[in-house]
Amino acid sequence: MILARDVRGTLAIAAVGVLFMLIAPSVLELFTIINLTTAIALAVLALSLALVWGYGGILCFGQNAFFGIGAYAYTIAAINFGGSSWAILVAILVAVAFAVVIGYVMFYGRVSDVYLAVITLTVSLILYSLIRRTSGPDYKIGKSLLGGFNGITSPPINLPWDPSFVLFPEHVFYVAMGALVVAYLFTSWLTRTHFGRVCVSIRENELRAELLGYDVRLYKLGIFAVGAGVAGLAGVLFCNGVGRVTPDVFNLYNAALTIIWVIVGGRGTLIGPILGAFGLFYLTSALGTQSTVNNNLVLGIILVVFVLGVPKGVIPTLAGWMAARRTRRALRARERRMRLRRARGGGGRNDGAGAGAGPGGGGPAGAGRGAGAPE
Amino acid sequence: MTVTRRRFLAGASASAAALAAPAFIGRAQAADPIKFVSILDQSGGLDIYGKPMVDTTRMAIDELNAAGGLLGREIELKVYDPQSTIQFYTQYATQAAAGDRADVVHAGITSASREAIRPTFSRFQTLYFYNVLYEGGVCDLNCFCTGSTPAQTVEKLVPYTMNKWGKKVYIVAADYNYGQITAQWVQKYVADNGGEAVETEFFPLDVTNFGPTIKKIQAAKPDLVMSALVGGAHVSFYRQYAAAGMNRSVPIASTTFGVGNEHKLISAEEGDGMICAYSYFEEIDSPANQDFVARFKAHRGEGAPALNELAARAYEGAYLWAEAVKQAGTTERMPVIETLRTGLAVDGPSGRVTIEPKTNHALQNVYLAELKDQAFQILEVYEDQPPTDTLLVCDLVADPSQAVFKFENGLEAAGIKM
Amino acid sequence: MDLVAAVGLQILYGIANLALISLGLAIIFGMMRVINLAHGEFLMLGGYTVVIAANAGVNLWVAMLILAPLVVGVIGVVVERLLIRWLYGRMIDTLLATWGLSLLFIGIVTSIFGASTATTISPPLGVVSIGEYTSSAYELLLIGITVALGIAVFLVLKMTSLGLVARGTMQNAEMASALGVSTSRVYMITFGIGAAISGLAGGLLAPVTGVLPTIGAVYIAKAFITVISGGAAILAGTASASVLLGGVNGIAAFLTGPTIGEVALLVTAIVLLRLMPRGITGGLFRKSL
């Protein structure tokens, strides 16, 4: 029953996404639509970390490494193939393959917690430094130079298997929004499968999962690789939104930002981090249009206040607050009924149970619990 | 302010255009301000370059408005801060072009940022100015690159310093497109002048320890070091070089030192004797420049940064555009582009800057200067230097439909053999 | 021969440089498991302290050796009291907070001093000659100071009661607290010391590299890579990783060029983390310092 409500919620969110995709171009201004591609790309990246960290319990501080690898792989492949269709696939596969290698080293080396976070961050920083050192004409893959600090111009997406028909930025919006909805549905489906639930159980208690006979390393590697694939897709969208890929995708700023979207949106939900990414993107973007206060200063203050004030993240905090409100309201209603009943003098059955069995998805780990009934 | 105005109304045609301007005031849009957008980093690592540029841009627009605006309309300046992040460049460029419907956008510091936004402006047919010294090679009818390019400065700097110090040259350059291309030009001019480039080394932009290289320079015993190092981290080179006592034995020449006001970041004894070449120095001894510097100090108030080529060219870039609008009598893109490409010139603080129509780059003065007590002393002036490098690959007169960056993959890929 | 000596010295300096910028981070990370993303900014603040003090007429040595660690140490303690201490056991929140802090510091310094600081100081001491080659005497001194700093940290951890209590608290906070140790105070002091060492490093490097509000970004990646490659042991880890990475970097940079030098450093780090995911001293967890 909980599952049914959960599925309905997921579908409702996806429907809102599709609706937005259809309506936005006729409501919003052209430049907003074009710029949305970048924001959506970042939201997909946030989603990938929401899966890996929020559900898999793997704190990957270098999620942007897969994002950047996706962007670079797409660009290099598209330049070499002369079209985008296979390049998208290549980008996702390269990101997954890279994650498998990194993940194998970490999970089979039984690295976890802080070390895992810092190693993934280090990997990202290493990629950042490495790719910045590839500016000479000697550094090329096939026809594409790596470009070093300056990066590479990314070929825009074309119609499937028709490289002569290149999409305009406002059309890429549909691709991006579609990809976000698909990625969202895919990840929430995944969290409901046996595989997804085992991953959640590993997050809850690694030893117990192991003692039940699950090869924890394999599952972690699995969800890590899937997350990397989603991040790779985000990279493809991102370099399409920006029109270029530069080593900055690997830097500390982006590594930290990805974590922050998830924290702000809330761990253990998929929609939270997506909204977190959108929110922060528009905040920083709005900050850039003013020049009275230093942007770093404002962003810094917001982050610090946020950590101290809303540590659980916006969506879980809101959900918790709403659940508490519902419970209070239910309690009040129950009291009213009781009073009424007493006034009428009738004993009758106790229907107070309704208040206790309130919505299950209200707590901080709501999504984890949401998978209540087996399949 | 009238003084300024007069200075920029050089030439009879300009005055005529100014007189003709009222004819357009009657239009319905007359009351709308003209939209001038500037996208330059004011936070993050590139703010060293971006902040002075925004300051002088602001000053230019304020002056133009104080003098009655353009075509009787006020100029509205909108400044975006992309926070040293490429994605925001694309974001704000789209917003400026498609959202604000800017009449002109002056934007970009790094080549990466320029290349990220140039296609956007082409697509939305928004006039674009790039006012930064760079590696050359942009060939785009819609894009005006007013900064100096390596061939302009290096061509003068290399023979002068070789003449003065000797023929063995050690090249150190920043490891990215600009540094690589500049180093190639240095190698070419060293060879052309009968010298020898003993070694060329490239440094990633975040290197702060130059010890191994300084030892190699000591081992190679060159007559001079030619530097194309860039950015805050690379300032360390000059300090460590001086700390090893090298500045007294092997002098340095540079095409990049000072453009981020580096000469204010190192001490007098570390920097003295260095020779640099740019199309602008704050110390240029002309009434126009002295006036410009004084006005800038007054405009910016206390804590005004030192002025360099980027800041001066951002100012002159704004005036180049303004002059074209006056002469064209409209802010519409094509007439303004055509007017600019008639060989339009303004006399700014750096002297005369003329648009070269084959490349949309600028003919400009190149100054050679020696650093002394954190200030440059002008040694030589070479007037109206053409952008030789870009001219090799670009002819917009013959083919105006181009919109490419020829040097994206280096000089060799552009067909230039050294 | 002179060349070998000169280059050898240069490589030593590279190693010391790496150790110097990493030690503060290693202490805070190693002892508190706090990932301090504002580490680069601590270094930056140390540099600014020195530049401002020196320009105000304070003796350069006093500014570098006393003022820089003092000021940044105090900032560290304030940060710990106001922010970090609410977040112990919440590693991710600490991360977020310190990153916010890093932006905040950059923002504040830029707002006050501008994007670049127009006054400067040069490395003191003069030049040392090795045959035909010359080196900065100050660089030699920095090697000495780094070694001395390492020894001092070792002695504090090993010999003093503060060090013992700190080590105990880091390994088992509950037990230490049951023994009557004020965990909160130990954390505060540790964070302060970590910050002070970062400040000292930033101050010492200011004459060599200069200061900018955003200079921290240059340091933090290298510091991180060093600390992680080193593993859990603060001193042994930082020292071994600095020697390995700095050595590889210096040799490769001299033989080929700085780009390859940096690439060699990074590739070494990758290979190292492949072979030893917990860093060089990972296997010796809890036993060494």
Next chain:
Amino acid sequence: MRQGGEVVLETRGLSMHFGGVRAVDRVDFALYEHELRCLIGPNGAGKSTFFKCLTGQLRPSAGSVVIRDLHVTDREPFEVAALGVGIKTQVPNVFEGLAVEENIWLSARRWHPPARSRSLTAETLERLQLGDIRSSPVGRLAHGQRQWVELGMVVAAEPWLVLLDEPAAGMTHEETVRTAELIREINRTATLIVVEHDMQFIRMISHLVTVFHEGRILMEDTMEAISADPRAREVYLGHRG
């Protein structure tokens, strides 16, 4: 005295050292099919360390563990579990954030297809009387209930060999009695090792008891015999006064 059948679990010279401490010292141990064996011993006797070596949670310093002719000495816990071994640890290890039902299901689903897992989950909930709290997150349950959830996870996997570390710890008397019943029931289909402190409890379930002392096996006998033995009284029962 031995029950019939073959040896299903055997250790030879099993040792576990921590630094200089020999927590388990050259232990030879054999368990026969259908047996229900209890391991007892005072704190620090090494029974829990021994248990962890059996389940792959610790890698022994020396010696071997053989389960059904298979060397599992250096295997991971999941590989031990994959042999059909059900394991319950000393500190309840459950999925705190998940519902009771899902805890059980995750165990059943490891070995069975979806339909069978569902029915198995339902059966297990019934059998352990967890039906009323099936949707509650385990984190909110009382200690005894959590122990039962963990037992449920062990049962739901239908293991043939069950290793339980202190299954009745922290339970009320009533719960302990039910646990003992359950263990006897499990013993009908599976072989068991139970590590326990509680003598009452051991009396309820066990035939054969192995007494650990200072990392070694002191003696192996019935509960009655052990209660009567002066050595056992001294090292173990003596401690309890």
